[in-house]
Amino acid sequence: MVASDAPGDVDQPRITVAEWERLNRPPRREALLRYHWRVFCFLRTSAPVSELQGREQAFRDAIIASVAFNRPDVIEWQIHLVRRYLAEHDSxxxxxxxxxxxxxxxxxxxxxRQHVPYVALPRNRLVVSRSHGQALN
Structure with a gap:
């Protein structure tokens, strides 16, 4: 196939370069800096409630950490299963x-009541979908 066989409108862009740049702008610097500052502040905030009950060593030896989110029934079931199936249920x-x-x-x-170490994480003011991931950090 030679260049003369191609249809004439194939090489024509459907949008102009100016339109493409307008639609694909990089993130605004101020918004990006504000987001990074909020993440930094969230990760540096200490836990408002920490009931380790003298078991600070639990952090060092922990093998299971669970992030609870508005479901006490799930945590109750999880405590039961951890104690039933894991020998290291104290961690x-x-x-x-x-x-x-x-x-x-x-x-x-x-x-x-169940003698399980509990740590309340600070409130997350960031994007809700990133709340669980930041709790794991």
Missing amino acids: YIVFDNSKKDEAREAIRDLCR
Whole structure:
């Protein structure tokens, strides 16, 4: 096939370079800096409630860390299964990332009754879908 056989409109772009640049702008610097500052502040905030009950060594020896989010029933079931199937059930810690105060209190009371170390994480003001990942950090 030679150049003269190609249809004439194939090489024509459908949008102009100016339109493409307008639609594909890089992120604004201010918004990006604000987001990085919020992530930095969130990761540097200490836990408001930490009930390790003299078991600070649990952080060093922990093999299972669970991030709770508004579901005390799931944490109760998980505590039961960890104690049933894992020999190292003493090295289980619950990190609470709940948004609802009622759920936080219920999970805290459950962990206190079951003698499970509990740490309430600071409130996350960032994007909700990234809340669990930042709780793991």
